[in-house]
Amino acid sequence: MDNNMQQIAVRAKEMRRQIIRMLASAKSGHPGGSLSAADIVATLYFSEMKVDPAQKDWPERDRFVLSKGHAAPVLYAALAEKGFFPKEDLLSLRHLGSYLQGHPDMLLTPGVDMSTGSLGHGISASVGMALAGRLDKKDFRVYTLLGDGECEEGLVWEAAMAAGYYKLDNLVGIVDHNGLQIDGPIVEVMSPEPLDQKWQSFGWHVIKIDGHDYAAILGALAEARVTKGKPTMIIAKTIKGKGVSFMENQVGWHGNAPNQEQAAQALAELE
Numbered sequence: 001m002d003n004n005m006q007q008i009a010v011r012a013k014e015m016r017r018q019i020i021r022m023l024a025s026a027k028s029g030h031p032g033g034s035l036s037a038a039d040i041v042a043t044l045y046f047s048e049m050k051v052d053p054a055q056k057d058w059p060e061r062d063r064f065v066l067s068k069g070h071a072a073p074v075l076y077a078a079l080a081e082k083g084f085f086p087k088e089d090l091l092s093l094r095h096l097g098s099y100l101q102g103h104p105d106m107l108l109t110p111g112v113d114m115s116t117g118s119l120g121h122g123i124s125a126s127v128g129m130a131l132a133g134r135l136d137k138k139d140f141r142v143y144t145l146l147g148d149g150e151c152e153e154g155l156v157w158e159a160a161m162a163a164g165y166y167k168l169d170n171l172v173g174i175v176d177h178n179g180l181q182i183d184g185p186i187v188e189v190m191s192p193e194p195l196d197q198k199w200q201s202f203g204w205h206v207i208k209i210d211g212h213d214y215a216a217i218l219g220a221l222a223e224a225r226v227t228k229g230k231p232t233m234i235i236a237k238t239i240k241g242k243g244v245s246f247m248e249n250q251v252g253w254h255g256n257a258p259n260q261e262q263a264a265q266a267l268a269e270l271e
Contacts, residue, residue: 001214001215004047004218005214005215005218007046007047008039008042008043008046008047008214009039009042009214011042011045011046011078011081012038012039012041012042012043013243013270014077014081015038015041015042015074015077015078015081016035016038016077016242016243016244016270017267017270018073018076018077018080018081018087018090019031019034019035019038019073019074019077020244020258020263020266020267020270021090021091021263021267022073022076022077022090022091022093022100023073023093023257023258023263024257024258024259024260024262024263025091025092025093025095026093026094026095026257027257028094028102028257029072029073029093029094029102029255029257030070030071030072030073030254030255031073031241031244031247031253031256031257031258032178032180032240032241032247032250032251032253032254032255033068033070033071033074033147033176033178033240033254034071034072034073034074034077035074035240035241035242035243035244035247036176036178036211036238036239036240036241036242037068037071037074037145037176037211037238038074038077038242038243039211039212039214039217039238039242040145040174040176040211040217040236040238041074041075041077041078041145042078042081043214043217043218043221044064044078044143044221045064045078045079045081045082046081046082047218048062048143048218048221049061049062049064049141049143050062050140050141051064051082051111053082053083053084053110053111056084056110056111059138059140060138060139060140061140062140062141062142062143063113063114063126063129063140063141063142063143064113064142064143064144064145065113065114065116065122065123065125065126065129065142065143065144065145066104066114066116066122066144066145067116067119067120067121067122067123067126067144067145067146067147067150068116068119068122068145068146068147068150068176069103069104069115069116069117069118069119069122070102070103070117070255071145071147071176072093072100072101072102072103072104073093075104075112076090076093076100076109077090079109079110079111079112082111084110084111085099085109085110085111102117103115103116103117104116104117113129114126114129119147119149119150119153119155119156120150120153120154120155120156120159121155122144122145122146123144123146123155123156123159123160123173124155124156124158124159126142126143126144126159126171126173127159127162127163127166127168127171129142130142130163130168130170130171130231131166131168133170134166134168134170139170140170141170141171141172141225142170142171142172143172143173143174144171144172144173144174145173145174145176146173146174146175146176147175147176147178147181148175148176148177148178148179148181148186148192148195149180149181149182149186149189149192151175151192151195151198152186152189152190152192157198157202160198160199160202160204161202161203163202163203163204163231164202164203164204164230164231165203167203167229167230167231168230168231169227169228169229169230169231169232171231171232172221172224172231172232172233172234173199173204173231173232173233173234174211174233174234174236175195175233175234175235175236176211176236176238177195177211177235177236177237177238178238178239178240179240179249180240180249180251180254181251181254182251182254182255183251184251185251195235196208196235199233199235203230203231204230204231204232204233205224205227205230205231205232205233206232206233206234206235207220207223207224207232207233207234207235208234208235208237209234209235209236209237210236210237211236211237211238212238212239212242217234217236220232220234220236221234240253240254241253243269243270244266244269244270245269246262246265246266247266
């Protein structure tokens, strides 16, 4: 592992620790899908994206949209790690009056580019951002993270159709493909498979990777940058609850926060 990947790994581990701490403090939230996406989000914020905490509204910045908005803890952890706001504020997650709500709010939280929560809306807004960037002759790129269960939403496919139609090669989607949603395995609830063929049929360039392999994530993002004439969708196979043994691949940890004892065990493992 080269120095860049080692640095990303360090950031991702710290983000996972912060996810556990803030959820234990809030006593509610979504650990499973936040932990599964940590390696992807860390790579975006600490290697790929052009962002500057000192210029939160910098017009030339790359945009990130968390389409699966319930995984807000992973975004907040990345933003705090990047320096958009103090890390100690993470413990105010979901508290009354906090600017760190259960779903991202672009009007409250520094560094959040789009308010999300209703599934399918984030990828749709991302298409609009990418199209606006082209019309304004800007060279920023738009990255959006979806859940695989979210891909059961019809609105996702309207957005996919529009992005393919407009050939938005400044748009990169990433599916956090951990195989589980709130009601169980995605293939048993309402299977969106085959995901790769579906995105391809809507005119996207599709790359399939291991979403915990930093070299694979970096390689896919590099491939997306040189792909012209179509948007790119990276389907990243991940493990729900990654990094915490008793949470991994357990659907019960989709939307349940750890108690203090469980948090202590999780943090010990993440050391």
